[in-house]
Amino acid sequence: MALDEVKKYLRDNATLFEATLTELLKIPTISAESEHRPDMLRGAEWLADYLTKMGLPMVEVLPTVDRTSGEAKAGNPVVYAETPYVAGAPTILVYGHYDVQPVDPIELWKTPPFEPVIQNRRMYGRGTSDDKGQLITHVFATEAWMKTAGRPPLNIRFCFEGEEETSSGGLEDLLQREPQRFACDAMVVSDTCQFGPNRPAITCGLRGISYCEIELTGPNRDLHSGTFGGAVTNPVNALTRILADMIDADGRVQIPGFYDGVVELTAEEREEIRRMPFDERAFFEELEVTGTIGEKGYTTTERRWIRPTFDINGIWGGFQGEGSKTVLPAKASAKFSFRLVPNQDPEQIANATKAWIEKRLPTGVTMKFTYLHGGRGVLSSTANPFVRAAAAAVEEAFGVAPLYMRDGGSIPIIAKFAEVVNPAMLLVGLGLDMDQIHSPNESFSMDDFQKGILSSAILWEKLALVK
Ligand SMILES: [Zn+2]
Numbered sequence: 262m263a264l265d266e267v268k269k270y271l272r273d274n275a276t277l278f279e280a281t282l283t284e285l286l287k288i289p290t291i292s293a294e295s296e297h298r299p300d301m302l303r304g305a306e307w308l309a310d311y312l313t314k315m316g317l318p319m320v321e322v323l324p325t326v327d328r329t330s331g332e333a334k335a336g337n338p339v340v341y342a343e344t345p346y347v348a349g350a351p352t353i354l355v356y357g358h359y360d361v362q363p364v365d366p367i368e369l370w371k372t373p374p375f376e377p378v379i380q381n382r383r384m385y386g387r388g389t390s391d392d393k394g395q396l397i398t399h400v401f402a403t404e405a406w407m408k409t410a411g412r413p414p415l416n417i418r419f420c421f422e423g424e425e426e427t428s429s430g431g432l433e434d435l436l437q438r439e440p441q442r443f444a445c446d447a448m449v450v451s452d453t454c455q456f457g458p459n460r461p462a463i464t465c466g467l468r469g470i471s472y473c474e475i476e477l478t479g480p481n482r483d484l485h486s487g488t489f490g491g492a493v494t495n496p497v498n499a500l501t502r503i504l505a506d507m508i509d510a511d512g513r514v515q516i517p518g519f520y521d522g523v524v525e526l527t528a529e530e531r532e533e534i535r536r537m538p539f540d541e542r543a544f545f546e547e548l549e550v551t552g553t554i555g556e557k558g559y560t561t562t563e564r565r566w567i568r569p570t571f572d573i574n575g576i577w578g579g580f581q582g583e584g585s586k587t588v589l590p591a592k593a594s595a596k597f598s599f600r601l602v603p604n605q606d607p608e609q610i611a612n613a614t615k616a617w618i619e620k621r622l623p624t625g626v627t628m629k630f631t632y633l634h635g636g637r638g639v640l641s642s643t644a645n646p647f648v649r650a651a652a653a654a655v656e657e658a659f660g661v662a663p664l665y666m667r668d669g670g671s672i673p674i675i676a677k678f679a680e681v682v683n684p685a686m687l688l689v690g691l692g693l694d695m696d697q698i699h700s701p702n703e704s705f706s707m708d709d710f711q712k713g714i715l716s717s718a719i720l721w722e723k724l725a726l727v728k
Pocket of ligand 1 (some may be wrong): 391392425452485
């Protein structure tokens with residue numbers, strides 16, 4: 262049987278797969294930092310070379326144009342590839358991203374971020390879990406089919422972008438210009454988490470995001486707080502007051518219309534979430550916080566998965582040096598974001614926020630407001646045959662049936678694919694909350710990595726049978 266051969270290939274190459282992953286991880290593909298632009302190209306070339314060596318008949322490194330800032334500028338390339346054509350079989354699109362988050366604060370890393378090491382069956386390094394280690398499981402699974410059966414039993418299109426951590430601007434532009442290239446029955450994405458250790462999951466929902474920056478300007482220069490304080494508006498005082506007013510005591514966002522599109526879950530759906538294994542105490546103890554907070558009337562899990570939120574991501578202004586300086590700063594700034602749920606429009610929320618803040622600006626300050634990026638939330642049905650095929654593949658590989666969960670994170674480009682291509686969304690996350698993605702000492706379980714490769718290889722067979 263073809264799948265037995267595939268499984269043997271996976272067993273024989275398991276160690277090599279881990280070594281090969283480290284090659285990709287060593288390339289510092291930090292999309293947010295422009296000095297890493299040559300590394301972005303190297304990362305894309307590495308993937309394209311690997312896919313070519315596997316024997317795929319069509320592999321391309323597509324240049325992109327990023328128009329998200331309003332002006333057209335060169336984006337990072339998209340690696341695109343296709344497996345040999347199989348008439349009458351479904352077409353799936355495998356999405357992943359080869360870019361990674363910056364590494365700061367670098368001093369908190371116990372091992373260098375771009376020199377991956379395996380300790381206790383976990384691989385440490387930037388991008389191990391998010392997303393190089395996850396995306397490549399589908400590459401290795403496909404390699405096994407190519408090397409044993411000559412091709413996978415269905416049509417696979419690979420799409421690996423290099424801007425997920427910034428804007429996905431290049432891929433978004435490509436998707437608008439060439440939607441037929443990405444046409445598919447189902448989209449497979451491994452860029453999310455399992456429910457917990459040995460609790461694999463199919464993620465059926467993602468939150469969206471609306472990300473904004475605000476700068477308040479007061480007097481034409483920094484002033485002496487003794488001479489001017491109390492008479493001239495301090496932009497830092499103004500900014501902190503406005504941002505603090507954004508959420509009320511019940512955890513409700515105060516922007517008018519913010520909750521208008523939000524669909525409330527049925528009692529049954531909420532009960533399903535409540536039945537999921539979740540240890541609240543362990544959750545906050547792991548974070549070393551004294552408890553959890555959030556919107557009144559919802560559980561911690563609901564607050565993380567199905568409710569929209571507001572968070573300040575960064576705030577700056579005024580004196581931050583050693584000692585004290587009695588200054589009334591001329592400017593204050595912050596970056597903040599809303600996590601959104603399906604039916605909330607990110608741009609509309611940014612506009613409403615801008616209008617809400619404008620009304621609250623005290624005398625003596627002006628505002629510059631920038632909507633940086635956004636994406637909608639996504640939902641897929643657990644009854645979809647492709648979703649069920651994915652669940653069966655995961656169960657076979659992990660030995661336990663996956664939970665159907667949601668993820669509080671956002672993958673705005675997935676929302677765009679949902680809008681333009683409208684495939685069944687198969688979010689098969691292999692990560693764990695403990696992976697510390699976006700933080701120092703990011704890591705990924707090598708056992709989950711191996712099970713992920715196996716589940717992907719099985720998934721190709723199961724998806725091929727969906728009519
Ligand atoms: Zn990611």
